[in-house]
Amino acid sequence: MSAAPATAVLTDRPHAAPMCGARLQVRGIVQGVGFRPQVLHLARALGVVGSVHNEGTMAIVEAFGPGPALAEFEQRLRTLDHGGARIDALLAQPLAVPAALPSTFSIADSALAQPGLGVAPDWAICPACCAETLDPFARRYRYAFTACTACGPRLSVFERAPYDRARTTMAPFPLCAACAREYGDTDDRRFHAQAMACHACGPRATLRRIDGKPFSLEAMTALDDADGATSLLGRGELVLIKGLGGYQIACDATHADAVARLRALKRREGKPFALLVRDVEMARQWCLCDDVAEAALASPAAPIVLLPRRADAPLADGVAPGLPTLGVMLPSTALHLLLMRRRKAPIVLTSGNLSEEPQAIRLDEASARLGPSIAWVLDHDRAIQRRVDDSVGRVVGGAFRVMRRARGYAPAPLPLPEGFDHRTKVLALGGDLKNTFALVRDGQAVLSQHIGDLHDAACLADQRRALADYLAFYAFEPDLVACDLHPGYASTQLAHERWADRQVGVGHHHAHIAACLGEHGWPLHGGKVLGIALDGIGMGEDGSFWGGEFLLADYRQAQRVGTFKPVALPGGDLAAREPWRNTYAQLMAEMGWPRFTSNYDELELHRFLSAKPREMLDAMLAKPALAPRASSVGRLFDAVAAAIGICRDNVAYEGEAAMGLESLVTAQDLDESADLDYPFAIPRLDKGKGLPYVEPLGMWQALLGDLILATPAARIAARFHRGLAAVIVRMAQQEAERHELTTVALGGGVFQNKVLTELVLRGLEAAGLKALLPRQVPVNDGGLAWGQALIALARASQDEQRQEKIPCV
DSSP states (O other): OOOOOOOEEEOSOTTSOOEEEEEEEEEEEOSSSSHHHHHHHHHHHHTOEEEEEEETTEEEEEEEEEHHHHHHHHHHHTTOOGGGOEEEEEEEEEOOOOSSOOSSEEEOOOBOOOOOSOOOOOBOOOHHHHHHHTOTTSTTTTOTTOOBTTBBOSTTTBOSSSOOGGGBTTTTSOOOHHHHHHHHOTTSTTTTOTTOOOTTTSOOEEEEETTOOOOOSGGGTOSSHHHHHHHHHHTTOOEEEEOSSSEEEEEETTOHHHHHHHHHHHTOOSOOOEEEOSSHHHHHHHBOOOHHHHHHHTSTTOOEEEEEBOTTOOOOTTSSTTOSEEEEEOOSSHHHHHHTTTOSSOEEEEESSSTTSOOOOSHHHHHHHHGGGOOEEEEESSOOSSOOOOOEEEEETTEEEEEEOOTTTTTOOEEOOTTOOSSOOEEEOOOSSSBOOEEEETTEEEEOOOOBOTTSHHHHHHHHHHHHHHHHHTTOOOSEEEEESOTTOHHHHHHHHHOTTTEEEEOHHHHHHHHHHHHTTOOTTSOOEEEEEEEEEEEOTTSSEEEEEEEEEOSSOEEEEEEEOOEEOTTTTHHHHOTHHHHHHHHHHHTHHHHHHHHHTTSHHHHHHHTSOHHHHHHHHTOTTTSOEEEEHHHHHHHHHHHTTSSOSOOSSTTHHHHHHHHHOOHHHHTSOGGGSOOOBOOBHHHHTSOBEEBOHHHHHHHHHHHHTTOOHHHHHHHHHHHHHHHHHHHHHHHHHHTTOOEEEEESGGGGOHHHHHHHHHHHHHTTOEEEOOSSSOSSGGGHHHHHHHHHHHHHHHHHHHHHHSOOO
16 A cells, blocks of 8 residues: 655635645656646546646646545556656645635646756657558548657757747647647647647758759659669669658669769768668568567667568668678658658668768768768758767677667666665766766666767767757756766867866776666665776776776775786777787787797788788887787687688778677587686786686687688687687686675676677576676666766765764764
8 A cells, every 4th residue: 555645635615625735846857748748638537636737857846635535656656657757756845725716627838947857758659540541531641740749859859948849840840620639639649749730830841952953853753852862772872861869861772873972972881780670570671580679679669670681681781791780770750651651671871970070960961971972961950959879789698788879778877786876967978989977866867879980080979069069958057077087088178177176086997887876776785796897998096908808896895806817009099990810919929920920920910910910019018108918808809700701901890800709600510518718717916816817729729620620710710719618607606605695786788799708698597697788778888977976976975974974073
C-alpha cells in the first residue's frame, strides 16, 4: 500500500467528503513527450481536479480530490511513460484547498523558471504516424513532417524552456483550424503535441537543384518532392537531404559508381557507410537480425545497428569495404519514410559533410563544404536548432549497446546513483576523441549528443558552440569542472583556461570504469570493484600512457593492480595511424631483430619490415620522447593485424585495423580446441617486484609459427582473440580473489569488439564473477564525461566530509 501524499485537508465542509490538496513537482523527461495530456487524462479518470503546467523543464501539478483518490493519482502518476516520458523524482507538498475548487482538471500556461536537465531526445516516427502518412485517405497522406506526442523532433527544434511550440523552431508555423482542433482535443493523440503540423500549416519539403537550374518534377513521374528524390536515387544521383538533426547525403547502395562518387566527394577512403532500409523486413533481406537487433532497429530511438551482412546481399563493394557487418537504420522521420516508399534496396545515408567534420545544419554551410559535385537537395523550411548525429550501436552479450549516443538517446538525463550529493553542480568536458560533455545538477546528469574528434578544427569549434548552448540553455554555472589528465587535450586546455579555480583532473581509465558503474546504478558507498579498462591510449595517474589496465576502483579512487606490457610507440601518434610500427615495436620488445631474423627470416613479414628504415626506428625506440611506452591493447590489436597483412601501412579511420582483425573471426574458428589459443603469461614488472602484467611473448611465437605454417588468417585472428580473452579473465580472477571482489566493471573502446567482449563475459561468468558492461552510455571515449563527472562529485563529497570533521577552535 502506497504512502498517502503530502496534502492539505479542507475541514470546514461538514456535509461534503474532506478534500485534500497537493502540489507535485515532477522531474525527469516530462516535456515534449505528451506528459501533460497524460496527467490530465489520469486526473479526470480519478475525479481529481486542478491543473498541470510546464515550469523550466519540470512539470508542476496542483491537484485536489478526496484523500484516497489523490493517493492513487500520485501513485499512478509515477508510472506514466507514454512517448518516452520518464519520472526521475517527484516531490509532493501540501497545498491549501481553495474555497472555490476548480470545476475540472486542465493544462495551464507554462511558467518560466531555471531549466532542469529533463529534455527529451528526438524520437523516430511512431507506427500510428507511419500508418497515417501512408494512408491515401488520411489528412496527412505523404506529409513529410507527420508527428504526435509519441514521436517527432525535440532536442533538434527546442530553443528554450519551457517546451512549448512558441519556443521551438516550429513557431513560424501557426496551426491551421484542423490541427488546432486536434491540439485542443483531450482524446486526440496530438493533444498538446508541440511539433505537430500538416500540409496546410506546417513545414514543406522541396526538391531543387543546388545550382538553381530549373527542372520539371512532372518529368520524373513523381508524386511529390520526396518521391522525386527517390527517382533521382534510382538513377544513380547523389542527393543532399535535410534530416532531423543535419544535412545528409544519400545514394543507391547497389550502384557502385554512385557509392564511389560519394566516397570521393566526402574524402572518405575506407570507413563504412550506414544504410537506410524501408522496414525490418527489408533489413532481414540484407542482414542477419536477431530479436534484440530488430527491437533496437524498431525502437523510438531508431539507431544505426551493426548487423552481420548476408553473403548474397548485392551491395556495392564500396559500402563497407572488407567488413562482414553493415550499419543499418530505419526511417527516423516521415520524410525518410517517403523517400524509401518505392525503394526495393537500401540507400546509403551519411552525414552531409567532409569526412570527420561536423554535420552541416544549414544548406549554405553544406554546399560550401561539398562544392559543386552534388547537384540535388531535398530541403525543407524548418530550422534545425541543434546538430544531432545518428546514434550507433550493436548487440553484444545479448543486449543492444550504444556506441555513439546522439539522436534518440541524448540528452535524456541519467539519474545519479544512490549516495551522491544533489547540490553540487559539475561540468565534465570528456576527452578529445568521440567527445561528449556532461552537466550534473539536482541528482541528474545530461550527457550531450556526440560531438566528434576535437583534433579537427571544425569539430573543436562545434564543441565550443554546443557547450555554450547547453550552459546558456540550462542557465548552468558549474561548481566543479572535470577534465582528463592529458595536458594536450583540447578539452583539458579549455578547463585550465576558463575554470582553473574549479578544475578537477580525472584519470582516463578511472573515468571509463566510473561511467560503467554509474550507468548500472552502483551506489557511492557500494565498495570497490575490479575495473578492466582496455583502449588505445590515455594518460595514467602516474603520468605515463596506459591502455590495458586492471584497477581496484570505486568512484573516488582507482589503484592499478595489473596491466599489459608497456611497449614503445615509434613516432607517438604516428603509431596509431601506421599499424606496422606497432608490429615492429612489439617484436623488438619481445625478441629483438637478431632473434627475429634467426627464426623467422623466411616470412614475408620479415622481408616487409626489413625494407623499413630500421636504423631510424631503432634510434626512436631508444628515446622515450620519440617513442613513448604504453600498455595499449588497441595498439596490440594493430600490431597483430599488421603482422598478418591487415591495414599494414596505414589506417583510413580510427580502429580500422582492429575491426578488420575482428571481421576475420568465424564461429567455426572460435570452436577450435582451447589448446590452440595463443598463450599469454602473467609475470611481474621490474624483475618480479612490480605489478602483474600480461606478457605477449608466447602469443607472438605462436602467431609467427602459424605464419610459417601458412595458417589461414581467420584462424590466426580467432586464436589471438581467444587467447587474449583467456588471459584477461585469468588476470581478473587472480586480482578479484586477491582483493576479495565479486564484481568486474568493463570500460574502454576495445570492448566494442563483439568477439573479444563476449568471450570475456562468458569467461568471467564461468569464474563466478559478475560483469558490468555499459548499454546506454558508450563504452568508448563517448562515455568519459559521465565518468569524470561522477568522480569529481564523489571526491567533492569526500572533501566536504573531511572538512566537517575538523573541529572548530
